[in-house]
Amino acid sequence: MPDSGRLIAGRYRVGALLGRGGMSDVHIGTDSRLGRTVAIKLLKSSLAVDPAFRTRFRQEAQAAARMAHPTIVRVFDAGEETVTDEAGHDSQVPFIVMEHVDGRLLKDIIREGPIEAAEAVRIIDGVLTALEYSHRAGVVHRDIKPGNIMITKSGQVKVMDFGIARAISDSATTVAQTTAILGTAAYFSPEQAKGESVDARTDLYSTGVVLFEMLTGRPPFRGDTPVAVAYQHVSELPIKPSTLNPKVSPALDSVVLHALAKDRFNRYQSAVEFRADVETAGSGQIPIHRVGDEVGAGLFGAAPAAVTGSALALKQLSEDQTMVRTQRRPPVIWVWAGIVCVIVIVVAVMIWVLNLQPSVELPDSSRKVPTLSGQTYDEAQNTLLDLDLAATRAEETSATVPVDGVIRTDPPADTIVNPADVIKVFISTGPVAVIVPDVTNQAIADAQAAIEALGFVSGSVTAENSPTAAAEIVMRTDPSAAASESAGVTINYIVSSGLVTLQDLTGQSLVAASDLVNGESLRLVAIQKPDYTCTQQSGSPVKAQSLAPGDVPQRSDIELTYCAGS
Numbered sequence: 259m260p261d262s263g264r265l266i267a268g269r270y271r272v273g274a275l276l277g278r279g280g281m282s283d284v285h286i287g288t289d290s291r292l293g294r295t296v297a298i299k300l301l302k303s304s305l306a307v308d309p310a311f312r313t314r315f316r317q318e319a320q321a322a323a324r325m326a327h328p329t330i331v332r333v334f335d336a337g338e339e340t341v342t343d344e345a346g347h348d349s350q351v352p353f354i355v356m357e358h359v360d361g362r363l364l365k366d367i368i369r370e371g372p373i374e375a376a377e378a379v380r381i382i383d384g385v386l387t388a389l390e391y392s393h394r395a396g397v398v399h400r401d402i403k404p405g406n407i408m409i410t411k412s413g414q415v416k417v418m419d420f421g422i423a424r425a426i427s428d429s430a431t432t433v434a435q436t437t438a439i440l441g442t443a444a445y446f447s448p449e450q451a452k453g454e455s456v457d458a459r460t461d462l463y464s465t466g467v468v469l470f471e472m473l474t475g476r477p478p479f480r481g482d483t484p485v486a487v488a489y490q491h492v493s494e495l496p497i498k499p500s501t502l503n504p505k506v507s508p509a510l511d512s513v514v515l516h517a518l519a520k521d522r523f524n525r526y527q528s529a530v531e532f533r534a535d536v537e538t539a540g541s542g543q544i545p546i547h548r549v550g551d552e553v554g555a556g557l558f559g560a561a562p563a564a565v566t567g568s569a570l571a572l573k574q575l576s577e578d579q580t581m582v583r584t585q586r587r588p589p590v591i592w593v594w595a596g597i598v599c600v601i602v603i604v605v606a607v608m609i610w611v612l613n614l615q616p617s618v619e620l621p622d623s624s625r626k627v628p629t630l631s632g633q634t635y636d637e638a639q640n641t642l643l644d645l646d647l648a649a650t651r652a653e654e655t656s657a658t659v660p661v662d663g664v665i666r667t668d669p670p671a672d673t674i675v676n677p678a679d680v681i682k683v684f685i686s687t688g689p690v691a692v693i694v695p696d697v698t699n700q701a702i703a704d705a706q707a708a709i710e711a712l713g714f715v716s717g718s719v720t721a722e723n724s725p726t727a728a729a730e731i732v733m734r735t736d737p738s739a740a741a742s743e744s745a746g747v748t749i750n751y752i753v754s755s756g757l758v759t760l761q762d763l764t765g766q767s768l769v770a771a772s773d774l775v776n777g778e779s780l781r782l783v784a785i786q787k788p789d790y791t792c793t794q795q796s797g798s799p800v801k802a803q804s805l806a807p808g809d810v811p812q813r814s815d816i817e818l819t820y821c822a823g824s
Contacts, residue, residue: 266339270355272298301352322420325395329388331418332357359416365404371475372503375510378472379540383533384415385465390529392420393458400456402464403445443484444477448520451488459522462532466517474502509539516547627681629671630664638664638683646677652684657746659686689744696739697732702753705732713745721755725781729756757809768798768820775816783815788822
């Protein structure tokens with residue numbers, strides 16, 4: 259390995275060691291030709307023994323160099339440097355010259371403990387933005403892990419090492435070398451662990467593992483050996499992140515578990531879809547996972563080759579105007595004979611079907627999915643086990659089924675299945691929580707419209723006296739504003755009657771009665787009216803009031819009569 263200060267490729271000066279990994283060492287360096295600081299990754303010389311690797315390595319490095327995006331660490335150059343060891347033997351050391359990023363590896367940040375949900379959402383959004391760009395460019399990373407994600411000092415997310423994993427896996431290197439490049443088994447997708455072909459959804463699974471680790475401080479699967487961990491990726495269901503970190507919301511639990519689906523067709527099909535759900539979960543809402551009519555797109559969503567080829571052939575045939583019929587038409591009698599044969603066959607089949615006797619008994623090789631609605635998951639699992647059927651748990655919200663109750667199954671009840679089939683049991687997580695909006699100081703009609711737009715039901719309207727709120731203006735609701743309630747809950751309204759309650763003021767002193775009438779509790783207008791026909795008494799008490807005690811309109815005038823005679 260070159261020492262610090264060595265010049266490689268005639269232009270890159272190798273500097274201090276920045277980090278060391280299973281497949282390479284990373285040094286800070288200087289591009290003497292352009293005068294800029296770079297990062298130089300020196301791969302293990304054992305990787306360069308295979309000529310196929312060197313070819314693939316150059317091709318993938320060139321592909322990575324064409325990707326220019328703020329969330330991707332740029333690749334400036336790549337090649338092999340001849341190094342002479344102490345015994346005088348020459349060896350080829352592959353190197354990559356990359357953009358130098360001043361920041362920290364995500365794996366070092368995670369070592370300090372779980373990351374706050376809002377920050378984890380922001381980081382994973384940056385990773386998915388990078389994957390969205392690379393997947394559109396036809397590049398699958400294959401090695402998404404915290405060790406390949408950097409966070410700059412300004413908080414920007416940078417993903418590195420695009421294409422390098424493909425260079426290794428597509429060459430004839432040993433399994434040990436491939437594992438070193440492809441990352442630890444903790445971030446393997448099930449298809450990687452089984453040695454199957456990989457596509458963009460492999461990156462999305464690994465991204466789900468990274469999100470799980472950011473939220474909990476540890477990956478979803480751990481074991482004594484990489485093989486044990488890889489086996490868990492294939493056969494074990496991950497736990498919810500909130501099991502390890504109660505601060506994780508149900509929305510993020512839903513996103514992580516969907517990203518970690520074993521079957522690639524059941525997990526996120528694109529970085530765009532994954533990122534949209536992450537943003538939805540970050541806002542506190544549980545995303546609704548949909549399975550599209552067309553599974554996947556781009557790198558992995560093409561139609562099967564046979565179907566695509568047939569469709570293309572038919573399209574070319576219909577558009578080819580150069581083709582000339584060379585075969586003579588069959589005799590007319592043949593055509594009619596063919597039509598008659600088809601009619602006879604159809605009639606015979608219809609008669610056979612109508613005479614079939616329905617059988618209530620199933621063959622030993624088949625099972626009927628039972629109705630499990632209302633059961634708990636454990637009860638449903640036991641019911642299925644009695645029929646030699648396996649169950650897998652899925653969760654979704656429901657406004658009608660209680661929490662932990664079975665909503666439905668897939669395949670649905672009464673479907674005929676094989677004993678080897680796995681029945682997906684959907685368990686209720688309860689209704690979606692909705693925040694009651696603040697509709698105070700709004701007209702009752704406007705408030706009811708705002709409440710009902712969020713799925714609530716408008717209830718009773720109760721009038722209450724108020725010196726400040728105008729008639730028919732909402733003063734408060736029950737449940738109150740900002741309360742978290744389920745959709746469908748009834749919201750009752752307390753509105754202003756436009757009245758205030760006036761008490762009997764006779765006998766009180768004129769000053770006290772005036773202060774009470776003009777005060778905040780009534781906000782009426784007191785008009786003092788002297789009565790010169792009666793003798794003035796001490797304190798000038800109120801002799802009479804123009805408005806009788808009880809409910810009176812807001813801001814009313816009230817005459818307070820007092821004795822003013824000598």
